[in-house]
Amino acid sequence: MYNDTAALSLRKQKKAKRLTNLALLAAALVFSIWYIDFNLIEFLTGIPIFLTFLFTDFLPPNLDNMDSYIRPVLDTLIFSVVASCISSVLGLIIAF
Numbered sequence: 001m002y003n004d005t006a007a008l009s010l011r012k013q014k015k016a017k018r019l020t021n022l023a024l025l026a027a028a029l030v031f032s033i034w035y036i037d038f039n040l041i042e043f044l045t046g047i048p049i050f051l052t053f054l055f056t057d058f059l060p061p062n063l064d065n066m067d068s069y070i071r072p073v074l075d076t077l078i079f080s081v082v083a084s085c086i087s088s089v090l091g092l093i094i095a096f
Contacts, residue, residue, distance in 0.1 A: 032038075
């Protein structure tokens with residue numbers, strides 16, 4: 001009997017927590033939309049402009065200066081690997 005009431009209580013707590021999280025997420029979304037003064041019509045009318053910009057300026061890529069890109073790309077990859085290793089070590093330290 002005790003286990004049934006404990007399980008029921010636990011389910012009610014989980015449901016309340018889920019609803020609270022959902023309400024907080026919805027409130028954050030509404031606040032964000034209000035704060036940035038989001039306009040759906042303006043967003044939808046800007047999609048063709050964005051696609052034109054994307055496909056005319058970025059595709060096909062200009063590979064004339066490939067030599068000047070290699071070093072920064074390698075630096076970025078090295079930094080990401082080092083940062084991942086450091087965060088993994090710190091995560092293990094904090095976990096134990």
